[in-house]
Amino acid sequence: MTSPPTALRLDLIRWYLKDRRDLAWRRTRDPYAVWLSEVMLQQTRVEAVLGYWARFLDALPTVEALASASEEQVVALWSGLGYYRRARSLHAAAKRVVDEYGGTLPSGVASLAALPGFGPYTVGAVRSIAFGESAALVDGNVARVLSRLFALELEPGAGASNRVLWAVAESLVPAALSKAARLKDPRSLECRDPQGQMATDSGPGTWNQALMELGATICAPTRAAKKSTRGPLCDTCPVSRHCLAYAAGRTHELPLVKKPVPSIEVALEILVIETEAGFLMRRRPDSGRLASMWEFPTREVDSTFLWPDEFDRATATGSVSELWSLGSPQKNHLHAITCHRIRASVRHFGTNKSSHPPSTNYDYVPRERMESLPLTGLSAKIMAAL
DNA sequence: AATTCGGGGTC
DNA sequence: GACCCAGAATT
Structure with a gap:
């Protein structure tokens, strides 16, 4: 595992710690709460999740509460959020976590991947963000950011393309911090060293979230119709000096996108x-x-x-x-x-x-x-x- | 590999 | 209106 180019890591992490959005699920390290946020965020924008996450946690604050709730209540709490299979999978997984793990979410790849609703992304997100493990993740944001940073011309949606993206993500994700370092200040989420300075060696959860945050707020998708009015905000991008697509003037061409199906x-x-x-x-x-x-x-x-x-x-x-x-x-x-x-x-x-x-x-x-x-x-x- | 599954924020 | 979103499961 090679460590990411130091300058890239520093630039991105510093920006993230300074400019990140204050999202409710970034204020907790309860694995259940993180897990819930990751499931709700599957194919769903942050803005849509905000209200649902708090309301759901308020009604069902623990894995045990979720496991013993009725499916009707769980789906009702999900009403309007869409992709209702997520709610049913979450419910089923909570029951198994109670039955098989005594209510404590496991942190291992195989254990998590065996639970319903845990695909590659969610496994990586929960492991890195909730447990601080060195686990990569690739979502739509990360795919776009990495495609531009390394000027990857990948066939959209193809299996080979996904393998490349995951390999790149895994080559970049930093090693886990020591347990002592993580426990030092749970609220700061790996963010500060003992002097209160922003840590330059943040852990995998921070790194992954920084990549996603960049994709969500700066490294925006290009709209096919109007390339001029949308797309990445390279002028304010903290890592544009590391970006191969930017250097080549191709940020609007990458990543390649496949044409949508007509509605x-x-x-x-x-x-x-x-x-x-x-x-x-x-x-x-x-x-x-x-x-x-x-x-x-x-x-x-x-x-x-x-x-x-x-x-x-x-x-x-x-x-x-x-x-x-x-x-x-x-x-x-x-x-x-x-x-x-x-x-x-x-x-x-x-x-x-x-x-x-x-x-x-x-x-x-x-x-x-x-x-x-x-x-x-x-x-x-x-x-x-x- | 291609489909299916909801809904909404945002320009 | 047109995208496309912190994807997973099924076909």
Whole structure:
């Protein structure tokens, strides 16, 4: 393991310790809290995670609390964040950590990688950030930063490309600090020496986070359409003097990007039926998209692609087409998921008539219970706008 | 190797 | 609107 070029390390670490964002999960070394943040941050921007992380930890502050929680509560705490498999994997992994490790998250590669939801990135992140182990990681930020620093022309997404990026990352990650050094000041996260000066020999967790922070705030992706208005802020980059792409004037060309898949337009009609017993809600099937989550009765217009169910069966009070025409129009919503762009028309229908649940997978949910229900993101937005 | 899985911040 | 994001699991 060669150590990173000293000047590069110094420049990046100094910048990071001075200019990094003050993110809540950087103020803790509780492995569970770090683990939770890393899972929430998978394919999700920092800004979106901020509120969720604190709320989740407040409700389920320990591995044991998470392990003994219901899956419904866990998914409800995740509602709106997306990629709900992450929540289910996290829950399953917490149960195994309690059963197999007495509630203490292991720090070894094999142990972590065997847990659901732990891919290569999360293993490296938890090991380096939570435990201070010398473990590399590659996420979208690191891939972009390393591609530019070393002018790597890699085929985007290819397995061989990923192997190169991981090899480079592993060649750069510093050795673990001594246990004494790490324990000296837990809050400072390897950041300062005993004189209060910023340490120049920071550990792997700091190094990895510095790489990601640079990618998130300075070494930004280039937008294919408008290369002039976006892209890396090389003028303020702390390591531009080490950057091969910068030296070659190619920062806007690297990394190579593959063209995105076109998105599909979807039109939905959504009916909010409010009775004395509560809102009529549908529970989605146990498998597939948004599995087991709850939503307002939904009908897809002109096709049955995402929401194949007729919502005519959703109510015992006559045809839904009739309710649709009687309902009062609500705020329409634009909702983008993966490669679909959804236009949702919403109508609200109130009635004093309470009735039995009209069919399986439907139920009336009182307003005060809606918040504890694992709602789909779209239904949560509709609820918030009522 | 290619798909699937949500949703939103940000320009 | 268009990206693309502190990816993992499945096909």
